[in-house]
Amino acid sequence: MRIATFWAARAFLLTTRVAPAYYTNIVIDGQFDDWVGVPVVTVDMAGDGGNGPDLASLQVANNASNLFLRIVYHAPVNPNESGKPATLIALDNDVSLGTGYNIFSMNIVGSEASWMSDEPYQQAAGVVYSGDITGGDALIAPYNVATTNQEYAIPFSAVFNAGGDVFPSDTFRLLVYTSSTTAYETMGPVTYTRTRLIEPAAFSQLLLTNVIAFRVTNSAPTATYSLESAAQPGPTNWVATGFRAQGNGGDLLLYDPTGVSTVNLYRVMAEAP
Numbered sequence: 001m002r003i004a005t006f007w008a009a010r011a012f013l014l015t016t017r018v019a020p021a022y023y024t025n026i027v028i029d030g031q032f033d034d035w036v037g038v039p040v041v042t043v044d045m046a047g048d049g050g051n052g053p054d055l056a057s058l059q060v061a062n063n064a065s066n067l068f069l070r071i072v073y074h075a076p077v078n079p080n081e082s083g084k085p086a087t088l089i090a091l092d093n094d095v096s097l098g099t100g101y102n103i104f105s106m107n108i109v110g111s112e113a114s115w116m117s118d119e120p121y122q123q124a125a126g127v128v129y130s131g132d133i134t135g136g137d138a139l140i141a142p143y144n145v146a147t148t149n150q151e152y153a154i155p156f157s158a159v160f161n162a163g164g165d166v167f168p169s170d171t172f173r174l175l176v177y178t179s180s181t182t183a184y185e186t187m188g189p190v191t192y193t194r195t196r197l198i199e200p201a202a203f204s205q206l207l208l209t210n211v212i213a214f215r216v217t218n219s220a221p222t223a224t225y226s227l228e229s230a231a232q233p234g235p236t237n238w239v240a241t242g243f244r245a246q247g248n249g250g251d252l253l254l255y256d257p258t259g260v261s262t263v264n265l266y267r268v269m270a271e272a273p
């Protein structure tokens with residue numbers, strides 16, 4: 001029994017990629033230069049799209065407010081054309097098969113929400129459509145034209161009309177699939193953890209640190225050099241900075257490892273062996 005459980009778990013892990021988080025600001029304009037450097041998190045073979053879109057690759061990124069997807073197709077297709085097979089995104093928002101809709105009964109995602117083209121809706125166990133979503137429409141470009149590339153922005157602020165956040169946690173699972181009735185075309189799933197920008201550290205003054213070096217030319221290999229510091233003027237209480245180095249016969253650089261002071265005086269001491 002334990003062995004069977006192990007293999008089942010392993011098979012599942014093999015099909016679920018963990019996508020690296022990537023913070024960037026994507027502009028949904030149908031131009032893809034802003035995707036340079038964003039990791040491709042999953043790929044899918046050519047020729048298995050049936051009568052619908054033939055999925056090729058997926059990139060995922062986010063910023064503070066949106067999840068960004070780039071879906072690439074093997075052949076030009078209009079995935080937004082009314083009455084034709086569409087591209088859908090499934091969101092397993094708790095990374096649990098035990099909740100949500102089991103897409104294609106594949107046992108790879110339990111989807112709490114899907115987007116068909118730009119329209120999101122709620123899903124539940126055994127229920128392909130279980131309610132509407134507010135504020136979750138996807139922005140897609142190019143839209144409703146034949147293309148091999150689409151970029152999506154999906155707002156993290158989306159809420160279920162029945163109550164609750166569509167993205168209740170930073171980690172979720174995505175599956176791209178199509179509504180082709182013949183292909184069961186999928187790409188993924190991938191588990192993605194939303195990354196949050198750490199603001200640049202605030203500073204109130206320019207502090208020079210040990211990037212400043214004191215140079216002794218023609219240092220003696222037989223001497224040990226050290227750096228001392230003291231408050232000016234007329235210092236009588238020189239304090240060792242802690243920096244000591246053997247001479248090298250040429251230029252010797254000395255640093256203040258505590259951070260160079262812009263108001264103190266420094267002196268270099270040379271000790272005989």
Ligand SMILES: [Ca+2]
Pocket residue numbers: 026027028029030031032033034151
């Ligand atoms: Ca763009």
Ligand SMILES: [Ca+2]
Pocket residue numbers: 044045046047048049054055056074185
């Ligand atoms: Ca494919």
Ligand SMILES: [Ca+2]
Pocket residue numbers: 092093094095096097098099100109110111112
């Ligand atoms: Ca779920």
